[in-house]
Amino acid sequence: MRILLVEDERRVASFVRQGLEEEGYAVDWVPEGRRGLERALGEPFDLILLDVRLPDLSGIEVCRQLRLHDPDVPVLMLTALDAVEDKVTGLRAGADDYLPKPFAFDELLARIEALLRRTRTSQERRPLEAGPLTLDPVARRCTCDGTDMNLTPKEFDLLAYFLARPGQALTRDDIHRDVWGHDFDRGTNLIDVYVGYVRHKLDDAGCTAQIETVRGVGYRFVPEGGERS
Numbered sequence: 094m095r096i097l098l099v100e101d102e103r104r105v106a107s108f109v110r111q112g113l114e115e116e117g118y119a120v121d122w123v124p125e126g127r128r129g130l131e132r133a134l135g136e137p138f139d140l141i142l143l144d145v146r147l148p149d150l151s152g153i154e155v156c157r158q159l160r161l162h163d164p165d166v167p168v169l170m171l172t173a174l175d176a177v178e179d180k181v182t183g184l185r186a187g188a189d190d191y192l193p194k195p196f197a198f199d200e201l202l203a204r205i206e207a208l209l210r211r212t213r214t215s216q217e218r219r220p221l222e223a224g225p226l227t228l229d230p231v232a233r234r235c236t237c238d239g240t241d242m243n244l245t246p247k248e249f250d251l252l253a254y255f256l257a258r259p260g261q262a263l264t265r266d267d268i269h270r271d272v273w274g275h276d277f278d279r280g281t282n283l284i285d286v287y288v289g290y291v292r293h294k295l296d297d298a299g300c301t302a303q304i305e306t307v308r309g310v311g312y313r314f315v316p317e318g319g320e321r322s
């Protein structure tokens with residue numbers, strides 16, 4: 094899980110970043126609004142932590158502009174204590190939740206987890222399309238050019254994970270954490286084995302979508318015309 098933290102106060106930023114990293118999140122910190130907006134629009138983040146009072150572009154404005162392009166990414170605003178106006182305008186600008194400063198780290202964490210859970214639930218129900226593939230998470234059915242792929246439950250979860258992240262290099266650790274969960278033994282080559290199964294099924298279906306090997310990193314899903322190397 095990747096979080097973008099837009100916060101100009103170095104002390105707050107390092108406290109938040111350190112805590113979240115200890116919880117296993119990857120945190121990118123940007124101290125300015127304009128730069129934060131650029132990063133949020135240009136890269137895939139799972140959540141944006143956005144301070145309202147920023148020196149250049151306010152958090153409200155960042156959120157408003159972000160929402161024009163990305164209606165889905167969860168945004169949690171960090172507001173000044175008792176600034177009711179910040180909270181209201183923040184929510185109107187498209188923030189999903191807010192937390193007044195100063196806050197306890199545990200409360201921040203709980204709100205982040207709740208937001209991610211909510212987003213995941215709604216995203217998980219949405220059909221995914223990439224190249225010739227269509228995957229319906231509710232019916233648990235995946236087709237390539239209309240032909241059923243006949244995936245086992247774990248193959249389905251793995252392919253759904255790739256389909257939601259086309260073109261991204263995904264490490265085995267990413268896949269391990271997000272598809273298998275924390276109880277999975279990392280010492281095994283289970284991910285490689287399952288990628289092999291899914292590749293076979295893509296081939297059998299005559300599918301042009303590929304799971305490429307990214308040397309030294311892991312895998313990348315390419316909806317059309319990929320190379321396995």
Ligand code: CA
Nearest residue numbers: 101144146147
């Ligand atoms: Ca600030």
